[in-house]
Amino acid sequence: MPEPGPNPIDLGEPIDIGTPPPASSDEDPDTDADSKTKSKRPVRRVLIAILLAVATAAVAMLGFTSWRIIAQRHAxxxxxxxxxxxxxxxxxxxxxxxxxxxxxxxxxxxxxxxxxxxxxxxxxxxxxxxxxxxxxxxxxxxxxxxxxxxxxxxxxxxxxxxxxxxxxxxxxxxxxxxxxxxxxxxxxxxxxxxxxxxxxxxxxxxxxxxxxxxxxxxxxxx
CATH class of the missing domain: 3.40.1000 (Protein Transport Mog1p; Chain A)
Known part of the structure; x- marks a missing residue:
């Protein structure tokens, strides 16, 4: 009759390590998108300011020209x-x-x-x-x-x-x-x-x- 072998090792219940987390990146996508949006805001403000300045100058010039035409046309x-x-x-x-x-x-x-x-x-x-x-x-x-x-x-x-x-x-x-x-x-x-x-x-x-x-x-x- 064969001699009994060594007792098997009890590994216990399997450990649930869960789903591995996604590979991390240097910046969070949401944070990156928000940062880009914020970086564009100053540029937009500058462009809007320039457009407003040009529009104001054009209106002023149009007003001045119109005034001159009205003042001079009945010579x-x-x-x-x-x-x-x-x-x-x-x-x-x-x-x-x-x-x-x-x-x-x-x-x-x-x-x-x-x-x-x-x-x-x-x-x-x-x-x-x-x-x-x-x-x-x-x-x-x-x-x-x-x-x-x-x-x-x-x-x-x-x-x-x-x-x-x-x-x-x-x-x-x-x-x-x-x-x-x-x-x-x-x-x-x-x-x-x-x-x-x-x-x-x-x-x-x-x-x-x-x-x-x-x-x-x-x-x-x-």
Whole structure:
């Protein structure tokens, strides 16, 4: 009969170690998502602030432009018999030239009414003046278009410089163009209700600018 072997080892009841926990990461997913959301908030605030600033500036600019249009659109012009040292030329040739200038301006810029005049100061100094009234949305561009009228007839207006437009505001420029009789100074103004050009012989832009301002102050009213 065989000898009994050693008693079996009692391992006891199985130990329930449960479900192993998920592999840990350096950051909790919820914490990571929340952190990313928070990090985006300052960027969004900056973008919103920039958009608000741009919108505010645009509204302010629109308001200022609208105010200028309303203030300037109802301009009226009246040709004066004399302005400073200038006297209106009533001769047939002067009237014919004035009519030609008026017609040429009307063909170049869309205006409700146009005017033309020739002023004289001395036999060797005169001023060809053409102007018109109407609603101008872009006075600066319309003034450049009117300058092309001079360019077609004489030559490009060069050395254009902005000069003081006076209390009526808007834009005023003076430059030089070539002609068969020598250099001509060309000055012009434009606002949301009127536009004018003048050609001065035997005058520099520095001499013509204050005379153009005097013509404007005497001719334009609102």
């Amino acid at each position: 009226e012009l009246e040709i004066q018999p004399s302005v400073g040292p200038l006297s209106l030329d009533y001769s047939r040739e002067g009237a014919s030239t004035a009519d030609y200038l008026r017609t040429a301006l009307a063909a170049e810029v869309e205006l409700d009414r146009t005017y033309g005049a020739v002023y004289q100061e001395a036999p060797d100094k005169n001023v060809l003046f053409l102007a018109g009234t109407g609603l101008l949305w872009t006075p600066g561009k319309d003034l450049d278009a009117a300058m092309n009228l001079i360019s077609d007839g004489e030559g490009a207006v060069t050395e254009l410089k902005t000069v003081d437009p006076g209390p009526l505001d808007g834009t005023m420029k003076c430059g030089i163009t070539k002609s068969s009789d020598g250099d001509l100074t060309v000055c012009g103004w434009a606002d949301h209700g009127s536009l004018a050009l003048a050609m001065f012989n035997n005058r520099t832009p520095a001499e013509a600018a204050p005379l153009m301002l005097a013509l404007r102050n005497a001719t334009e009213s609102r």
